[in-house]
Amino acid sequence: MNCPKCCGSMAPVAFRDVEVDRCDSCGGIWFDLMELERLAKTKGAEIIDSAARKMDTAAGPTTSAKTKCPHCTEPMIEMTVHGQPHIRFESCTVCHGAFLDAGELRDMKQLTLAEWLRSLLRRG
Ligand SMILES: [Zn+2]
Numbered sequence: 001m002n003c004p005k006c007c008g009s010m011a012p013v014a015f016r017d018v019e020v021d022r023c024d025s026c027g028g029i030w031f032d033l034m035e036l037e038r039l040a041k042t043k044g045a046e047i048i049d050s051a052a053r054k055m056d057t058a059a060g061p062t063t064s065a066k067t068k069c070p071h072c073t074e075p076m077i078e079m080t081v082h083g084q085p086h087i088r089f090e091s092c093t094v095c096h097g098a099f100l101d102a103g104e105l106r107d108m109k110q111l112t113l114a115e116w117l118r119s120l121l122r123r124g
């Protein structure tokens, strides 16, 4: 499987019983249906995210609208994370896989915790 962003080769990375594919070049991670949700809820899963944003100079802007699903080759749509509008990732409308850039899973999980704390404070 090749990376939908930079066409680099993707290697399987496992966390517990969930196996995702990570790009050797840009560090982006491909999640099949439900894998992202499962890992977002799993403590410590962010270790699969190398968090090194290598895209900046090498591969140019990450805003390419033509990112295609590595499974279906359908154009993917841009999604935002609920409550974290600064995180944008691509999702396939056919197989519902998702592609996150390097660092986004860590970002998502950190902010998930921050958001959770904030919601507790709001409620209190
Ligand atoms: Zn890549």
Ligand SMILES: [Zn+2]
Pocket (backbone or CB within 6 Å): 069, 070, 071, 072, 073, 074, 092, 093, 094, 095, 096, 097
């Ligand atoms: Zn797809």
